[in-house]
Amino acid sequence: xxxxxxxxxxxxxxxxxxxxxxxxxxxxxxxxxxxxxxxxxxxxxxxxxxxxxxxxxxxxxxxxxxxxxxxxxxxxxxxxxxxxxxxxxxxxxxxxxxxxxxxxxxxxxxxxxxxxxxxxxxxxxxxxxxxxxxxxxxxxxxxxxxxxxxxxxxxxxxxxxxxxxxxxxxxxxxxxxxxxxxxxxxxxxxxxxxxxxxxxxxxxxxxxxxxxxxxxxxxxxxxxxxxxxxxxxxxxxxxxxxxxxxxxxxxxxxxxxxxxxxxxxxxxxxxxxxxxxxxxxxx
Amino acid sequence: xxxxxxxxxxxxxxxxxxxxxxxxxxxxxxxxxxxxxxxxxxxxxxxxxxxxxxxxxxxxxxxxxxxxxxxxxxxxxxxxxxxxxxxxxxxxxxxxxxxxxxxxxxxxxxxxxxxxxxxxxxxxxxxxxxxxxxxxxxxxxxxxxxxxxxxxxxxxxxxxxxxxxxxxxxxxxxxxxxxxxxxxxxxxxxxxxxxxxxxxxxxxxxxxxxxxxxxxxxxxxxxxxxxxxxxxxxxxxxxxxxxxxxxxxxxxxxxxxxxxxxxxxxxxxxxxxxxxxxxxxxxxxxxxxxxxxxxxxxxxxxxxxxxxxxxxxxxxxxxxxxxxxxxxxxxxxxxx
Numbered sequence: 001x002x003x004x005x006x007x008x009x010x011x012x013x014x015x016x017x018x019x020x021x022x023x024x025x026x027x028x029x030x031x032x033x034x035x036x037x038x039x040x041x042x043x044x045x046x047x048x049x050x051x052x053x054x055x056x057x058x059x060x061x062x063x064x065x066x067x068x069x070x071x072x073x074x075x076x077x078x079x080x081x082x083x084x085x086x087x088x089x090x091x092x093x094x095x096x097x098x099x100x101x102x103x104x105x106x107x108x109x110x111x112x113x114x115x116x117x118x119x120x121x122x123x124x125x126x127x128x129x130x131x132x133x134x135x136x137x138x139x140x141x142x143x144x145x146x147x148x149x150x151x152x153x154x155x156x157x158x159x160x161x162x163x164x165x166x167x168x169x170x171x172x173x174x175x176x177x178x179x180x181x182x183x184x185x186x187x188x189x190x191x192x193x194x195x196x197x198x199x200x201x202x203x204x205x206x207x208x209x210x211x212x213x214x215x216x217x218x219x220x221x222x223x224x225x226x227x228x229x230x231x232x233x234x235x236x237x238x239x240x241x242x243x244x245x246x247x248x249x250x251x252x253x254x255x256x257x258x259x260x261x262x263x264x265x266x267x268x269x270x271x272x273x274x275x276x277x278x279x280x281x282x283x
Numbered sequence: 284x285x286x287x288x289x290x291x292x293x294x295x296x297x298x299x300x301x302x303x304x305x306x307x308x309x310x311x312x313x314x315x316x317x318x319x320x321x322x323x324x325x326x327x328x329x330x331x332x333x334x335x336x337x338x339x340x341x342x343x344x345x346x347x348x349x350x351x352x353x354x355x356x357x358x359x360x361x362x363x364x365x366x367x368x369x370x371x372x373x374x375x376x377x378x379x380x381x382x383x384x385x386x387x388x389x390x391x392x393x394x395x396x397x398x399x400x401x402x403x404x405x406x407x408x409x410x411x412x413x414x415x416x417x418x419x420x421x422x423x424x425x426x427x428x429x430x431x432x433x434x435x436x437x438x439x440x441x442x443x444x445x446x447x448x449x450x451x452x453x454x455x456x457x458x459x460x461x462x463x464x465x466x467x468x469x470x471x472x473x474x475x476x477x478x479x480x481x482x483x484x485x486x487x488x489x490x491x492x493x494x495x496x497x498x499x500x501x502x503x504x505x506x507x508x509x510x511x512x513x514x515x516x517x518x519x520x521x522x523x524x525x526x527x528x529x530x531x532x533x534x535x536x537x538x539x540x541x542x543x544x545x546x547x548x549x550x551x552x553x554x555x556x557x558x559x560x561x562x563x564x565x566x567x568x569x570x571x572x573x574x575x576x577x578x579x580x581x582x583x584x585x586x587x588x589x590x591x592x593x594x595x596x597x598x599x600x601x602x603x604x605x606x607x608x609x610x611x612x613x614x615x616x617x618x619x
Contacts, residue, residue, distance in 0.1 A: 014406065014409055014410055015410070015414060017406055018406060018407075018410050018414050018415070018417070018418045019418075021403050021406065021418055021421070021422065022417065022418050022421035022422070023421075024491070025421045025422040025424065025425035025491070025495065026421045026424060026425065028425070028428075028436045028437065028440060028491065029424050029425060029428060029436070031436065031439070031440065031447065032432070032435075032436045032439070035439065043445065044444070044445050045445060046444065046445060046449075046450060046470065047450070048447065048450050048451075093326075094326040094327050094330060095327065097323040097324070097326060097327065098323060098324050098326070098327030098328075100323055101319075101320040101321075101323035101324045101327075102320075102324075104320075105319065105320035105323075107317065107320045107321065110320070111613075113324065113328075114613075115609075115613055116331065116336075117331075118609055118612055118613070119602075119609060120331060120335050120336070121548070122548060122601055122602055122605045122609065123335065123339060123598055123601070123602075124548075124551065124552040124573065124594075124597055124598060124601055126552050126554050126573040126576070126577070126594070126597075127342065127552075127573070127576065127594035127595070127597055127598050128335065128338045128339065128342065128594075129576075129577065129580070129581075129594075130342060130345060130576075130580045130587050130590050130591050130594065131337075131338035131339075131341035131342045131345060131591075132334070132338050133580075133581075134341070134345075134350075134355065134587075135338065135341075137355065137357075138357065150334070151334060153330055153334070154330050154331070154333070154334025154335055155334075155335075157327060157330050157331060158331060158335070161327060176308075180308055180309055183309075184309070185309050186308055186309055186319070189308075211427075211429075214429065215429040215430055215431065215555070217430070217431050217554070217555040217558060218554055218555070218558075218577065222577075222581055232431075233429065233430075233431040233555065236431055236432075236435060236559075237558075237559070237563065240562050241562065247439055247442070247445070250435050250439070251435070251436075251439065254431075254432040254435045254436065257429055257431070257432055258427070258428050258429060258432045261427045261428070261429055262423075262424050262427040262428070264427070265423050265424070265426065265427035266420065266423055266424075266427075
């Protein structure tokens with residue numbers, strides 16, 4: 001075979017492999033979305049219907065009005081959004097302060113703090129459900145979204161600090177020194193020099209926390225009692241088991257829950273990867 | 284950190300003459316310099332201590348106690364039972380199967396995720412720019428799916444009656460299907476009834492959702508390797524596998540170390556996906572440690588003590604498995 005033909009063949013093989021990977025990754029997502037727009041006779045069938053030829057929004061409409069467990073889905077979306085946004089607002093402020101401390105200062109106990117951060121991330125948060133449940137109950141925050149926010153702040157913070165400190169460390173010190181020379185205070189320097197430069201990293205970290213809080217099932221399951229306080233992952237469980245499985249509604253709800261996250265991911269994907277890996281590798 | 288506005292305008296009385304020329308940081312509202320990092324750390328420390336470290340201690344304590352419903356309601360004190368909870372779980376068949384499920388699942392899933400993810404990462408590196416962006420967007424959308432939705436999607440794909448997987452398996456020529464799986468007819472195959480096949484579905488689900496992260500990280504690592512190395516290898520007539528073994532792998536070792544450890548941490552405690560696939564804590568044979576702990580502690584009658592003992596076992600396993608990595612990281616940290 002001549003080299004040119006060989007090269008073309010390799011290229012074709014690589015592209016085919018690429019398309020196969022793409023299909024493997026995307027098909028389940030596509031199937032979720034397409035199921036939520038199919039009429040029931042096209043869902044409950046043993047044949048394969050690639051596109052919803054009887055396109056319908058009845059499932060989306062049904063979950064948004066009738067919903068499940070006594071509330072329309074938007075109630076659960078709102079609860080999820082409250083928890084996730086609350087976590088991000090409180091968590092990223094705390095994370096930024098702590099990240100500035102470890103990235104900008106050398107002080108006694110710094111190494112101990114970093115080691116703690118690292119070890120704490122190895123603890124499975126699923127294992128903390130029991131004591132956190134008892135504490136939340138004792139504090140009177142049971143069945144209250146605030147309790148969920150507090151816990152999510154705790155769960156997302158170690159990683160937030162870990163990731164954010166590399167972004168803070170990447171800002172050249174000389175910029176801050178220049179501001180000091182011009183007579184700026186520490187706070188002004190932080191606000192006008194460091195903060196704008198760290199902002200992209202802060203966005204990435206915030207999105208990571210948002211997604212963690214948005215996705216959580218176990219804490220919401222344990223801590224929320226009344227159905228009006230359920231978050232999306234909990235509400236989704238209630239579609240199963242009642243008079244057969246309503247796959248149209250389940251897939252419509254799953255789609256509503258997934259799309260914002262996919263949008264966020266595509267927005268910050270590059271920074272997220274570098275943050276995760278660099279944050280972990282460089283130390 | 285008050286009074287910053289006057290400081291900003293250079294009108295600070297507390298620091299006369301430092302309007303210009305100092306490379307040293309200004310004082311923060313009269314706070315001594317050494318105190319600044321500690322003040323910044325206070326909220327974070329409180330959160331970590333109160334929401335992670337203290338509960339960890341509590342959990343260890345609870346694992347030696349019997350927590351009755353009256354204790355949960357706050358009208359009685361917990362009873363100390365010594366090692367009773369541990370003895371009870373170690374004698375329990377369900378605990379042993381949960382432990383086995385957890386470990387085998389993690390081994391299989393971590394291996395598959397890393398192999399597939401690395402292969403895709405290398406592939407992405409060799410694709411044209413446009414093609415690799417296309418594939419990255421595709422795999423990113425799989426990675427982004429929330430765990431609960433991952434569960435519902437794969438449960439639907441593997442649905443006995445109307446699932447796509449059974450339809451696709453029925454497409455295989457009968458002789459091939461019989462040869463490979465020992466059966467030809469897949470109509471109505473209930474994948475999620477039997478604990479073994481539940482784990483087949485779970486492995487697929489988790490690998491599907493987590494290989495993209497490995498792939499994209501490996502790609503990022505590959506981009507950092509100077510292309511001269513590969514040219515030299517090509518000139519020397521190295522095979523692709525040899526190139527991978529002698530150049531790519533050694534240079535990406537730190538990346539692989541992180542990816543392995545993160546995958547281990549994630550796959551040891553998979554909960555949401557299993558919860559959905561099993562329709563809650565129903566099929567006890569298919570429990571893993573996290574689900575078993577949850578079921579013990581929160582399904583009636585609540586047994587917080589044994590639940591905590593199971594969680595402690597899971598935590599210890601994770602800490603031991605990751606100890607080496609943590610030590611490495613701490614060493615690097617000291618050098619930095």
